[in-house]
Amino acid sequence: MTIHRAVVARVQPLTPAMTRVTFHGEGLAAFTSTGVGDEYVRLFFPHGPDRQDVSLPRSTEQGGWETPEGRPVAPMRTYTVRTVRPQAREIDVDFVLHDHGVASGWVASARPGDVIGLNDPTGLYRPPADLARQVLIADQTGLPAVARLLEGTPDGVRTRVVLEVPDPSAVQPLTRPADCTVTWTYGGNGRGPSRLADLVEAAVPPGTDLTHGYVWVAGQTNALRTVRRYLRKDLALPAERFKVVGYWIPGxxxxxxxxxxxxxxxxxxxxxxxxxxxxxxxxxxxxxxxxxxxxxx
Incomplete structure (x- = not known):
């Protein structure tokens, strides 16, 4: 694993609840995208008020990382890579804005020249080779991954998308493949009880034929415990037919x-x-x- 140094190139508000930050730099020259739509990186933030002083960790032989001796530990959070532009040595990361947390506080004041560290990406979306139908369900934290997954969905794959965002102001335009339906619902996302479990059961009710299908769900970790149990135990889906990814935990x-x-x-x-x-x-x-x-x- 490699830890890359990156610099903020641009900051673009997308909605009142989400901001896109473009990272650039020679430190991204060796950044190798997996090409998987939900690939994520670990971001290492400045440990103090100096936004260019990041205590970049070192890679270890075991595939992890360690803080150099005598240096403070850099706060770390995990985020989806929204876009990769290898020739420009740039990546985009979309941040959900809220009133607490290391990452949200950092992005609220982000400006060109700020420094950050990030590691090589890892992707989790692994549909079976016979994919003919997929269901993608997420709350706002999973929206960047859903957007990128849709952009990479080949023609001929029937796609159902259900997104739970706080309110209509959080809706974003999505590039849809052929034969794709998108439903927006409002609530959850820390402002009320998550309805992800209900949304999954409504989109994939008992008796649904997933012989050539795949279900991908992302969002509030606690709510997804019920989702995982439903897909695996109630529907008896093989593990290769679904992926459930917890993105955040209250508190x-x-x-x-x-x-x-x-x-x-x-x-x-x-x-x-x-x-x-x-x-x-x-x-x-x-x-x-x-x-x-x-x-x-």
Missing amino acids: SDTWSERYEALPGAVRTELEALWDRPAEESEDLTIRYEARLSDLGL
Whole structure:
């Protein structure tokens, strides 16, 4: 894994709730896009008021990263890559604006010349080779990925999109492939209870034929626990027929502290859940998420 240095080139408001930041620089010369529409990067932000002083971590042989000795740890958040322009050495990242958090606070004052770090991208959208139909459902945080997935959808794939955004002002124009329907709904997104589970069940009711289909859902992590269980257990979908991606957690700034405050025996129990090599990863995730819900996490 490589950690790249990038500089803000442009800042463009998209809606009252979302801003696009274009990153540019020689540090992106080695940036290699996966080409997958929901690919994401980890962004490393300045640790103090100097917006050009970023404590860039170093890659490790194990594929992770470490902070150089004597340097402060850079705050890190994960974001979808909206657009890649390799010849211009630019990428776009769309940020949801809210009244708290490291990334939102940073982007509210972002201007050309600000420095940031980012790593190589990873993509999660992996439809089967026989794809003929797909359902894409997300809240506002998943909107950039949905937009890019639609731009990459080949003709002949029937696509249903359902997006939950806070209100009509958050709606954005989307480039739609042939045979695509888009439905916008309003609510959730931290301003009210998420309806993602209901939206998925309405779009993919019991009895839906997904022989040649794929379901991709992204948004509030807690709400998606019900979605994952519905797709895997109630509909009995094979793991290769769906992808559920948690993008954010209410109270995420304190989630790690609350996890670390659990009794040591409980944390050991949670970690031990993954020591089941014969069990399907989606089933392990469901078991793990159910235990987190029991613990209020």
